Amino acid sequence: MPSSSPLATDVLIAGAGPTGLVLANLLGARGVAVTLVEKRADLIDYPRGVGMDDESYRTIQAMGLLKEVEPYTLPQHIMRIVNGRGEVIMTNDPQGEPFGYPRKFGFLQPLVDRAMYEGLARYPNVQVLFGRELCSIEEDADGVTAIVRHVEGPEGDKALGESTEVRARYLVGCEGGRSFTRKWIGAEFVGVSPSTRWVVVDVRNDPLGFPNVYLGADPARPYVSIGLPHGVRRFEFMLFDDEPNERVEDNAFVTQLLHEHLPEGTELDIIRRRVFTHHGRVASEFRKGRVLIAGDAAHLMPVWMGQGFNSGVRDATNLAWKLEAVLAGRADEKLLDTYSAERRDHAKAMVDLSLAMGNIIKPTDRRIAFGRDALARTMNISPAVKNYFSDMRFKPMPRYGRGVVVDHETLTPGTAHRKISRRRVPRLIPLRNALSKNSPVGAQFIQPWVGVDGEDVRLDDALGTGFALLSWGLNPATLLDDATRAELDAQGVRLLCAVSPNQVAWAKQECADTGTTVVADTHGALKAWFDKASVGTAIIRPDRFVAAACFNADLPKAVRAVAEAGHLLPTQR
Structure with missing residues (x-):
């Protein structure tokens, strides 16, 4: 049973990742009462997403946070795929600014997330509770009753372990791939989780210095090298089956991974090193009654197209105005049915594209890599084909039918x-x-x-x-x-x-x-x-x-x- 006073709110959001923060800002600006709960004691402080689309930048404009976010972004972020010989087999450099901004940005997600979190202080109708885990949901005709447990806080905090009842008209789960809310909805998480593992190493004081993104389709060991704002560089390397996760904590192993990428004797100022596995999954449903899911709770995608962050922002942008219209009595609750109808198909298309891009980059069979490179050289002969990939016309833009x-x-x-x-x-x-x-x-x-x-x-x-x-x-x-x-x-x-x-x-x-x-x-x-x-x-x-x-x-x-x-x-x- 709850051991502290119940809370009342219009919308309860579980998860203070980028999707939850965007949704809270958009709803807060519209006067909706929001309670945002996050299991961790603070925002995640290590780098994750590094690519932001112009669509997301447009949403940041709608949030009124352009000046706050801009210092942590790098516009015109060009992506190139290179083979094991260093030949560029595809360039991704889309031109034009149809939505008001350059098509692609590099960015530092922890700092952008922090700016979005601090932006919530503008709204007295929004409260954020850290160290609270959503652990129970009950729905009725008029709303949702949720139980959140205080699971993290300073040592000696007497409130640890206590539960709070939250009464909300709607609940949105943005808690990531292991979402409690998605499991409560009963949605299947359809897709695949490729067995390949990657280690990501983020460093300060970029030892290379050149900008943009290189995806190394090198059969010897596929890799990624990304120049980011504030002198940060990201490296990613595929791990082989005989390389356990624990090896990434060994400095000698990291030095071995990087020895062909850095001048001899380079000393690294490492921010973080982590092992991750790519997932390509989409929930079968994004809504059950007054309970909805968004962001990684609704879809997980490999990193190759940089669409995890952006897809979550698209979800929040689509959902915010619909929730507000229903809460204000200007629209029937059936409007919320259009959220899943509009967003699910596009999320799946982005997952499929990201998986396809990964299949281009990660082959370690040299015969397959040779065939891929030969095909790329043939395709690049045609200016029309080359421009098709450079302008990113292969990327499925959101379009609601x-x-x-x-x-x-x-x-x-x-x-x-x-x-x-x-x-x-x-x-x-x-x-x-x-x-x-x-x-x-x-x-x-x-x-x-x-x-x-x-x-x-x-x-x-x-x-x-x-x-x-x-x-x-x-x-x-x-x-x-x-x-x-x-x-x-x-x-x-x-x-x-x-x-x-x-x-x-x-x-x-x-x-x-x-x-x-x-x-x-x-x-x-x-x-x-x-x-x-x-x-x-x-x-x-x-x-x-x-x-x-x-x-x-x-x-x-x-x-x-x-x-x-x-x-x-x-x-x-």
Whole structure:
């Protein structure tokens, strides 16, 4: 039985890793009462993830922590795969900044995690309890009752061993691969755990100094060498079957691993050395009633594509606005069903890609490595193929075909075909003429710099924190009746009119007294997006994914379809 006073909260989050910290920040900013419990006495202080995508950086922007996180990141982090002869067989250097930032960053996770944790101090509605382990869950129609036990603390702490009852409306397990919450849900952890082991060695005062990432597909011993911020370098080496884990504590063995990578006589300032095994697993379900899982509790993936951290951030970004909408009474609980529907397929795709990348790097059979290298040389002859890998077009970007989406052609709620098909709407010439035959619905909207009231801002800062209607060259308020506009206002939906800079004065007159924000397309990126998609208005979700894209004449129908797909509840009764 609990031996201390019960706690009440809206959302109980178990696990103060990156996923739990991101979710707590996003919910805290939305005014949700959050209790975050962590089994350890403090945050993990050793390096883990080292790669951050632009999508995650965009979420950090949404958290309001760009300035705090930026010092611990390194942009334009290029990855190269080299064979045993030092020949580059693949380069991964994606160009462009569609979401407002360079595509890839190196980063120091302990320091980024610390910045996110310290960011929670901004919110009186968020409390963090260290040394507390989630050990019991009971669900009923109105909420969840959880028991957390005080398992770590200073020596002599009289509270050690005591249990606390926490009453929450929802519980999210972010406790990692051994998640108690996932086991309580009863979800299968489907996938594989390759038997290969790796040792990671992180050092200060980088003894090499050159930047970026090298994945060594060397059959003699596959390795990784990564330049990171603050003069940190990471080395990783595959361990062979006859090399027990304990050997990594032997300095002579580590010196042997590194002898071909460092100048003779180099002295290392080692931060940490650890042995790990890659896992490729995805939970069969991410939700059971009022209990959900996210991050490593929901999926584990090998390190090769640097997607463990990023996939957890995607989970939290997808889930936060949905939980808040349900808690605030603006949406039915069915909205939470879309979390698993949207996130699980993409998480599995990233696991599969990471496993495939590992199979390229780790072969130790020289015949297999020779065939791989020969194939790579042949493929690199073609500039198109070489650019395909360099620009990372093989990476499956999140794109939701089910959930809070509306079909591009039929405006059917809850589903979105990936491709435009003349068979579905053969009469609409504008759809047939669309420059891109890929529907923009279900994908992330771009984030260029724009002008608002004479100031340059990132688009997300203009969109606000809720849903947004963005129309090109027209005030979307003129397309909606008074009742619909009142409902959108009650739901916190922001209306925006995007125009070329020389149209701003006209647009401000048109939008006066309607509450519509005028956005100057100072770099032409928005005009290009609407041109390529061949639509006039986009309905953008709080997580910056496109819920619907339509002709202006269809906007009222699209608004109703998004409300149905998102199980949004009418506020004007």
